Amino acid sequence: MIAESLAVFAAALPLAGTTVYVDAGHNGANGANPAAINRPVPAGTGGFRKACDTAGAQTNDGRLTESAFALDVALRLQRRLQQAGARVVMTRRTNDGVGPCVDERAAIGNRARADIALSIHADGGPTGGSGFHVVAPARDHAVAPAIVGPSLSFARSLRARLRAIGLRPAGYIGGDGLVVRNDLGGLNLSRVPKAFVELGNMRNAREAALLERAAHRDRLALALARAIRRTLRAQKR
Numbered sequence: 001m002i003a004e005s006l007a008v009f010a011a012a013l014p015l016a017g018t019t020v021y022v023d024a025g026h027n028g029a030n031g032a033n034p035a036a037i038n039r040p041v042p043a044g045t046g047g048f049r050k051a052c053d054t055a056g057a058q059t060n061d062g063r064l065t066e067s068a069f070a071l072d073v074a075l076r077l078q079r080r081l082q083q084a085g086a087r088v089v090m091t092r093r094t095n096d097g098v099g100p101c102v103d104e105r106a107a108i109g110n111r112a113r114a115d116i117a118l119s120i121h122a123d124g125g126p127t128g129g130s131g132f133h134v135v136a137p138a139r140d141h142a143v144a145p146a147i148v149g150p151s152l153s154f155a156r157s158l159r160a161r162l163r164a165i166g167l168r169p170a171g172y173i174g175g176d177g178l179v180v181r182n183d184l185g186g187l188n189l190s191r192v193p194k195a196f197v198e199l200g201n202m203r204n205a206r207e208a209a210l211l212e213r214a215a216h217r218d219r220l221a222l223a224l225a226r227a228i229r230r231t232l233r234a235q236k237r
């Protein structure tokens with residue numbers, strides 16, 4: 001029966017026909033290339049510019065950088081999404097390059113016409129603080145106002161799925177794990193629904209130890225994949 005086979009196929013590949021943009025924050029050689037990384041680039045409308053990128057955070061013991069952590073979670077997420085049938089567009093697949101700049105990170109998702117875009121980070125917060133937070137674009141999004149609602153829904157779903165695996169919203173930043181920002185070029189210039197996740201505070205010793213564990217990164221990738229899947233399913237309706 002053809003109809004039955006198609007139903008089985010759809011159940012096995014729930015993300016078939018969708019495009020997901022996965023942006024691993026920063027890059028491993030950013031810190032060694034300050035001239036390239038500090039150069040101002042467009043980061044919003046009205047001439048708003050910011051540095052191309054930053055080196056990102058690292059743990060206090062220096063063993064783990066945000067760029068390496070973000071890439072590893074991004075690759076784990078990519079595998080899960082591809083297994084579910086999604087086309088996955090990645091900013092980078094190695095951790096030895098420079099950039100790209102934040103405007104290009106938005107442009108990659110736009111060019112891919114991604115159904116959803118996620119930028120993966122870990123924070124460099126106060127050493128006494130811990131927990132995750134999600135960042136959604138501001139309501140006054142000038143480039144593509146239509147993405148504000150879907151992006152906020154996505155951010156809420158990310159928060160719910162991260163909570164569901166036992167993570168706590170960051171206590172040091174407010175917003176109960178969901179922060180709206182209008183100063184991030186990667187969000188301001190996106191024409192596709194997008195959110196950022198800060199998956200933990202690298203400067204907190206206990207959380208840093210957790211972020212180093214492969215099993216924890218797998219759980220994080222699973223939670224992110226679930227949020228993406230739920231959001232895309234809701235979009236289709």
Ligand code: ZN
Pocket residue numbers: 025026056057066121122
């Ligand atoms: Zn970051």
